[in-house]
Amino acid sequence: MAIVTPIEVAPGARRRIRLASPATLDTIDEIEVASREDVARALAAARAAQPAWAATPVAERAKVLWRALQILLARQDEFIEVIQRESGKPRTDALMIELFAACDSLAHFAKRAGRMLRPRRQPLHGVLRFVKKLTLVPRPLGVIGVISPWNGPFVLSINPTVQALIAGNAVLLKPSEVTPRSGALVGKLFAEAGLPEGLLTVLLGDGETGAALVEAGVDKVSFTGSVSTGRKVAEACARQLLPCTLELGGKDPMVVCADVDLDRAAGGAVAGAFFNAGQICFSTERVYVVDSVAEEFTRRVVERARALRQATEGEFDVGPMIWPKQLEIVESHVADAVAKGAKVLCGGRRNPALRGLFYEPTVLADVTHEMKIMCEETFGPVLPILRVRDEDEAVRLANDSRYGLGANVWTRSAAHGEALARRIDSGSVCVNDMMMTYGAFEAPFGGRRESGVGSVNGPDALLGYCHVQPILTDRMGGRATSGHYPYSAARDAGMQKFMRFLWGTRVGRWLA
Numbered sequence: 001m002a003i004v005t006p007i008e009v010a011p012g013a014r015r016r017i018r019l020a021s022p023a024t025l026d027t028i029d030e031i032e033v034a035s036r037e038d039v040a041r042a043l044a045a046a047r048a049a050q051p052a053w054a055a056t057p058v059a060e061r062a063k064v065l066w067r068a069l070q071i072l073l074a075r076q077d078e079f080i081e082v083i084q085r086e087s088g089k090p091r092t093d094a095l096m097i098e099l100f101a102a103c104d105s106l107a108h109f110a111k112r113a114g115r116m117l118r119p120r121r122q123p124l125h126g127v128l129r130f131v132k133k134l135t136l137v138p139r140p141l142g143v144i145g146v147i148s149p150w151n152g153p154f155v156l157s158i159n160p161t162v163q164a165l166i167a168g169n170a171v172l173l174k175p176s177e178v179t180p181r182s183g184a185l186v187g188k189l190f191a192e193a194g195l196p197e198g199l200l201t202v203l204l205g206d207g208e209t210g211a212a213l214v215e216a217g218v219d220k221v222s223f224t225g226s227v228s229t230g231r232k233v234a235e236a237c238a239r240q241l242l243p244c245t246l247e248l249g250g251k252d253p254m255v256v257c258a259d260v261d262l263d264r265a266a267g268g269a270v271a272g273a274f275f276n277a278g279q280i281c282f283s284t285e286r287v288y289v290v291d292s293v294a295e296e297f298t299r300r301v302v303e304r305a306r307a308l309r310q311a312t313e314g315e316f317d318v319g320p321m322i323w324p325k326q327l328e329i330v331e332s333h334v335a336d337a338v339a340k341g342a343k344v345l346c347g348g349r350r351n352p353a354l355r356g357l358f359y360e361p362t363v364l365a366d367v368t369h370e371m372k373i374m375c376e377e378t379f380g381p382v383l384p385i386l387r388v389r390d391e392d393e394a395v396r397l398a399n400d401s402r403y404g405l406g407a408n409v410w411t412r413s414a415a416h417g418e419a420l421a422r423r424i425d426s427g428s429v430c431v432n433d434m435m436m437t438y439g440a441f442e443a444p445f446g447g448r449r450e451s452g453v454g455s456v457n458g459p460d461a462l463l464g465y466c467h468v469q470p471i472l473t474d475r476m477g478g479r480a481t482s483g484h485y486p487y488s489a490a491r492d493a494g495m496q497k498f499m500r501f502l503w504g505t506r507v508g509r510w511l512a
């Protein structure tokens, strides 16, 4: 059964979509799809509201974020319920991935954005330092289009929205059609926190609404989703010369060294692979374990994976795949691996006890890079383990990927872990942790190669929602260039002499 089904409507009426729960397959909701005209109206409202917001001091903007945080803290259960209902994810996944990270994002940027966005003096080099003053002034871009996926439907909607808003922009947010109400929570939260009207509109809809948003005339697009849609967004942005950030898919490797604490590494592998049912862009999707510890590491991973519970309510550990498309990808990757010689150590099938889209936590051995499971994003609860001769082979195979989002390295020596991390060609690397958590907001988070362009988080990402305008002021009131014309041979000769002094003498180079 499809999770998203189009509903027949009268000609000329707005399109409608029916939604089912991935956990129970019961119908849970219906949404109206925002049209091109809706997007245009929202953009006009955003354009009207944004200048006053841009003129509001950052400390005042931050107060809205602090209020949103308090509302979120007070009403955690209500938010968790909406997210769980649409995604079927366990309560802990909703709490940790969505709410904890959202609260941290609100607090982090409310507290620190003032400093990050402050105009700053930039000392100049050479002789210019005596005659000019340079100030770098971050100015909001205007209206930001945020397009988010279903796997972290609340946090991946709110985090870019927080950053764009605190930087002085308005936002048009288009959450995934599979999890629209979790995205809509962001609009509700900010409205209750007192964000002035027009500054944030949530546009519910599918890819058509997303495409209309990209083409609507916004000033930047912040996209999180699949590589194939990311490519379309990038092409549309390139045509319009629009900046965009693309947070795309991953195939994160885990490297297990010979000196590892086996219990911790096995726990990290299981958390990295099965958290959110493996539906995280930086899930651990492949393991390279050094031969001497491979057997015992694998045994411990399988033991833990077998203990994970699946259910539709109450206490459980691993939720459903979000929609049939995703389940089919997982099934096809496992089938391809088995056909090419992989061994299923546990799982390897849909959960026969449940009606919804549950795939059992699966561990595979005897895998190779000829299998899809080691090369393409699976985005499901499957952990393939490959034995390697040594760490050099592990690094070589970890780097053999068209993706480059995250990676993790496990060893008892932090120094050794960091040295290995520097050899891995990915956006970020964790040592003795399974993922670059959203808690590390200081770290720029982004991918290399097909994993994306640009980054979220970190001061540079916040400044990415601004144009940093250099203002260069002549300290001599314009004397430096006002005598530019007419040209004279004598002045040219003087200039050449000056250049020889500046870059051709020791004193000059000291000044340069």
Ligand code: NAD
Binding pocket: 147, 148, 149, 150, 151, 152, 156, 174, 175, 176, 177, 205, 206, 207, 208, 209, 210, 211, 212, 214, 224, 225, 226, 227, 228, 229, 230, 232, 233, 246, 247, 248, 249, 250, 280, 281, 282, 377, 379, 405, 447, 451, 452
């Ligand atoms: P998706 O690309 O199918 O959809 C993402 C969003 O784009 C949705 O809101 C969708 O409606 C919209 N969309 C679809 N077609 C569009 C178009 N032509 N123009 C504009 N918008 C359009 O992705 P998904 O299946 O929802 O999400 C899963 C993917 O997201 C995985 O590949 C995962 O790795 C990736 N992801 C990446 C990160 C990261 O930070 N790198 C985080 C989470 C998820």
